[in-house]
Amino acid sequence: MSSTFDTVANIISETCDIERDKIKPESHAIDDLGIDSLDFLDIAFAIDKAFGIKLPLEQWTQEVNDGKATTEQYFVLKNLCARIDELIAAKAAPA
Amino acid sequence: MRLEYFLLIDRIVDLDLDKHTIRTEANVPTTSTIFEGHFPGYPLMPGVLLIETMAQTSGWLLMGLHKFTRMAFFASVKEAKLRSFVTPGQSLSVSAKLLHDGSGFAVTKAEIRHEGKLVCNAELTFRLIPFPNPQFRASMEKIAEQIQYPLEAVPHV
Numbered sequence: 001m002s003s004t005f006d007t008v009a010n011i012i013s014e015t016c017d018i019e020r021d022k023i024k025p026e027s028h029a030i031d032d033l034g035i036d037s038l039d040f041l042d043i044a045f046a047i048d049k050a051f052g053i054k055l056p057l058e059q060w061t062q063e064v065n066d067g068k069a070t071t072e073q074y075f076v077l078k079n080l081c082a083r084i085d086e087l088i089a090a091k092a093a094p095a
Numbered sequence: 096m097r098l099e100y101f102l103l104i105d106r107i108v109d110l111d112l113d114k115h116t117i118r119t120e121a122n123v124p125t126t127s128t129i130f131e132g133h134f135p136g137y138p139l140m141p142g143v144l145l146i147e148t149m150a151q152t153s154g155w156l157l158m159g160l161h162k163f164t165r166m167a168f169f170a171s172v173k174e175a176k177l178r179s180f181v182t183p184g185q186s187l188s189v190s191a192k193l194l195h196d197g198s199g200f201a202v203t204k205a206e207i208r209h210e211g212k213l214v215c216n217a218e219l220t221f222r223l224i225p226f227p228n229p230q231f232r233a234s235m236e237k238i239a240e241q242i243q244y245p246l247e248a249v250p251h252v
Contacts, residue, residue, distance in 0.1 A: 038170060041200045041220055048197055057198040 004051075004081040004088075011046040012077075015039060025078035030071060053087040096148075098127050103148040104189070107244045110159055115193035117156035119242075121148050121207075125184045140181035145215050146172055149205035153191040153219050155239070157201050159249045160193065163236060167221040170200070175217035185209050191219075199223055 009023040016039050029035045035043065044055045063069035073079055096103045109118040123140050130138035147169075154167040181187065191205035201223055206216035226232040239246060 041170060041197070041222070044197055044200070045195055045202055045220070048195060054196075054198055057200075059198070061199075 004084050005077065007050055008047060008077060008081055008084070011043055011050065015042045015046060023077070025076075025081070027077050028072065029075040029077065029080070031075075047084065051084055051088055053084065053091060055084070055087070096121050096124055098124060098129055098144070101147075102238065103144065103151050104155065104242050106242055107155065107239075108188070110156070110245055110248060112159055112248065115156070115160065116190065117152060117159070118188065118190045119152045119155065121152075121187045121189055123181060123183055123185045123187065127183070130183055138183050140183075140185075142175075142177040142215070145177065145181060145207055146175055146217060146219075148187070148189055149191065149207060149215070149217055150219055150221075152189040153203040153205050153221065155242075155244065156191050156193065156203065157221060157223060158235065158239075159244075160196065160201075161223060162249055163232060163239075164225060165223040166226050166231065166235065167201070167223055169219065170222050171220040173218040173220075175215065177215045179209075179212070179214055181207075181209065181214055187214065194218065 005025055009020060012018060012023055012029070012033065012035070013020040016033070016035055018033055023033065027033055029040065044057055048054055060069065060074045064071055064074070074083060096105065103121055104119045105122050106120040107117065108120050129141065133139060133141050150169045157167040158165065186209070188208045189205065191203045193201065194204050195202040199222060201221050203219050203221070204216070205219055207214045236246070
């Protein structure tokens, strides 16, 4: 079973035509990989589908715009994967 | 279709918010300056306008699903296939289905048929953004009324 990072990296590689080897856990999706907001919609769609979750992109964007969070917290891939794991866990937890 | 106003949908035929589907009717006008250039002596409905017709149909679905609190802005198109020519005077049946409702975006699958035959289809992505002002929303609701949008089926916020 592949890790969250492997799945996300493969999605980014296929969606944005970026060589898989260049995608690292420390990569910043925007600053290092050059992914723009439109491409990120495609990535979010693929991630949502792959993990059965809904990435709260609007909430994250608002937090960054309000200065309550940095882009690194959500768009460095190891941090993005941690958020995804949290969403998966929250979904699996009994209500 | 009122091509000069970029209003491509004539009528909402069916809107099912539970099934996340919509069907609309779009009648290609018999005359338009567009046909003078596309093409002289061989008038065809431009493929980009067929894609826009699918986008507008999808947009009406998404606005209904979001209770007219958000406007759907066309962001990308994938796998668009223009399968046969569409000519002046044809009546088109347009349908769309929600594929995914994301955070601030949505993806639909749409198609157009003429007399039952598939004319074109595509997967479309939209940004969903709160209406920037009440006037814009009111304008969209006015157009909705004109095309017989079942506003009573959409619980307003």
